[in-house]
Amino acid sequence: MQIYLPIAEMSVNLFFLVGIGGAVGFLSGLFGVGGGFLLTPLLIFSGVPAPVAVASVTGQVVAASTSGALAHYRRGAIDLHLAMYLVLSGVLGAFGGVAAFALLRDAGQLDLVISLGFLILLGSVGSLMLVESTRAILKQRKGVVVRERLPNQHNWIHGLPMRVRFKKSRLYISVLPVLLIGLFIGFVGSLLGIGGGFIMVPALVYLLRVPGNVVIGTSLAQVVAMMAATTILHAVQSQSVDILLAFCLMVGGTAGAQFGASAGKYLRGEQLRGLLALLVLAVAIRFGLSLVIAPADPFSMAVVGGMR
Amino acid sequence: MTRLLAACLVFACILLAPAQAARLVSQVSNDSVEITSSFDGERMTFFGTIMPDAGSPDKTVEGPFQVVVVVLGPTQNRVARQMTNNFGIWSNTAQVEFKGFPSYFHVLSSGRLNEISDITTLTTNNILPESHTLVARSEDWWRGAVFGQQLIRLMTQDGLFGVQENGVNFLSDNFYSARLTLPSNAPPGPYIALTYVFKNGEIIARKSEGFAVRKIGFERFLALSATQQPLAYGLICVLLALFTGWLGGVIFKR
Numbered sequence: 242m243q244i245y246l247p248i249a250e251m252s253v254n255l256f257f258l259v260g261i262g263g264a265v266g267f268l269s270g271l272f273g274v275g276g277g278f279l280l281t282p283l284l285i286f287s288g289v290p291a292p293v294a295v296a297s298v299t300g301q302v303v304a305a306s307t308s309g310a311l312a313h314y315r316r317g318a319i320d321l322h323l324a325m326y327l328v329l330s331g332v333l334g335a336f337g338g339v340a341a342f343a344l345l346r347d348a349g350q351l352d353l354v355i356s357l358g359f360l361i362l363l364g365s366v367g368s369l370m371l372v373e374s375t376r377a378i379l380k381q382r383k384g385v386v387v388r389e390r391l392p393n394q395h396n397w398i399h400g401l402p403m404r405v406r407f408k409k410s411r412l413y414i415s416v417l418p419v420l421l422i423g424l425f426i427g428f429v430g431s432l433l434g435i436g437g438g439f440i441m442v443p444a445l446v447y448l449l450r451v452p453g454n455v456v457i458g459t460s461l462a463q464v465v466a467m468m469a470a471t472t473i474l475h476a477v478q479s480q481s482v483d484i485l486l487a488f489c490l491m492v493g494g495t496a497g498a499q500f501g502a503s504a505g506k507y508l509r510g511e512q513l514r515g516l517l518a519l520l521v522l523a524v525a526i527r528f529g530l531s532l533v534i535a536p537a538d539p540f541s542m543a544v545v546g547g548m549r
Numbered sequence: 550m551t552r553l554l555a556a557c558l559v560f561a562c563i564l565l566a567p568a569q570a571a572r573l574v575s576q577v578s579n580d581s582v583e584i585t586s587s588f589d590g591e592r593m594t595f596f597g598t599i600m601p602d603a604g605s606p607d608k609t610v611e612g613p614f615q616v617v618v619v620v621l622g623p624t625q626n627r628v629a630r631q632m633t634n635n636f637g638i639w640s641n642t643a644q645v646e647f648k649g650f651p652s653y654f655h656v657l658s659s660g661r662l663n664e665i666s667d668i669t670t671l672t673t674n675n676i677l678p679e680s681h682t683l684v685a686r687s688e689d690w691w692r693g694a695v696f697g698q699q700l701i702r703l704m705t706q707d708g709l710f711g712v713q714e715n716g717v718n719f720l721s722d723n724f725y726s727a728r729l730t731l732p733s734n735a736p737p738g739p740y741i742a743l744t745y746v747f748k749n750g751e752i753i754a755r756k757s758e759g760f761a762v763r764k765i766g767f768e769r770f771l772a773l774s775a776t777q778q779p780l781a782y783g784l785i786c787v788l789l790a791l792f793t794g795w796l797g798g799v800i801f802k803r
Contacts, residue, residue: 242587243587243589243733244586244587245584245585245586245587245588245589245733245768247584247764247768247769247771247772247775248771248772248775250734250736250737251733251734252588252589252733252734300786300787300789300790301790303787303790303791303794304789304790304791304793304794304797305794306794307790307791307793307794307795307797307798308794308795308797308798308801309798311794311795311798312798349628349630349641349644350640350641352641353638353640353641465791469787469790469791472783472786472787472790473780473783473784473786473787474783475783476775476779476780476782476783476786477779477780477783480775480776480779482775482782482783482786484771484775484782484785484786484789485771487786487789487790488789488793491789491790491793491794492793495793495794495796495797495798496797496801498797499797499801531639532638532639533637533638533639534639535634535639536632536639538703539631539632539633539639540629540630540631540632540696540699540700540702540703541629541630541632541641541703542627542628542629542630542700542703542704543627543628543630544625544626544627544652545626545627545628545646
């Protein structure tokens, strides 16, 4: 069944859209990430114009993260104080990201920056995660008890000025690294159409030493608020949010995420992280190849000046 | 005065070339193409008959005639870009802008274009795809021509440009019909269909008809709100996302 997307101005198979939404939702539920880093490339490869794909996936990420954020909120697993700092700086970063997005699109360099951004970001995060999870798996095989990191372990970041007390996370740290992380994720997330959960979680755990019980909830709350703001910014600035496209993805995504979450219970944490790392690396390699392999067609075209 | 002049001109034409005095009576099957949620392209028919000019003593016109129908979509500013390899990475390095470039261009004709008329007549009447690339904004004429060729190729790949040299059929000596399938990616806006009647390589009659491709109903409402009320549109997108996410959680009891 074909459905006409009014903003993308093309007709797409409805089941294909709900299907990739569901498949990515399953993976996002399984690994506890938003899934934007898979969905945006999939849409671009299937012919949706890159600006529309990025802007519409932002809306889908909001939906995908909402149910998880609500569940964590009920359990009291969100540090709202910390999330507020991250969101405020994240929205500021999103302003920059959306402006950069518009500039790059008009200059014809958006695709290049998206490819490079995905390659660098996913490549480095994926490799780090793979190394870490392989070590954890090997240690467990040898029978070594993996020592959990204690929340009161300090590093150089905890020595910075302007300290604020985050009660729920049992942290008394400088706000500077918190704001910096929010700013970076806001910028990158709005530019690449990803929620940034897979950068946020390691950053909170390894840089700020946020305890494990509030990391996921806080990260999800931050993704919901920041991506909601980014959706509005994209709608106002580039007018390329396709509500029908986003809705089809949301329906598939929220349903798929539930099945993914229950499937995730059968796997151990380090196994999940290892699989996610492989997935992230695969996407990074796909983007890397598109940069170095000679394109089938060196010529491309685009409409400029926003005439619709 | 103008009427008198026109009458004189018509008279002069009849005197000079009585066989060429013809007029075209034509029609398009739909004057508007409506884009709905299930829009998957639309089939259109252009038909008409070639008749002797008003006031002409002739009852019929003598052929053989050749008919060319040119369908033009709304104009846009388009760029053609070229990727080159720099330090191992492929990136867009050169671009040429074409202002007022048609977003849709199809030519239907009753025979091979180069047999119907000469290249000058075809180019000056914008019947050849290449005639639209003369608007290239480039200092370098050669580069403009190269990028123009590539742009036509890309547009043809997307089904937005095309030449069908057997697209017009004559059902009798002077009655023709032409079929065109508008693709699903046809951009919305005002379209114009120009019909030219050729005889011995000369244009003896021409007529233009307009039709509109437009979104209707829900699609039109969405597209309009996205451009006219972007803030409200964005807020509704977010509310919809929050609601869908919440509902998913409730349904599946996560």
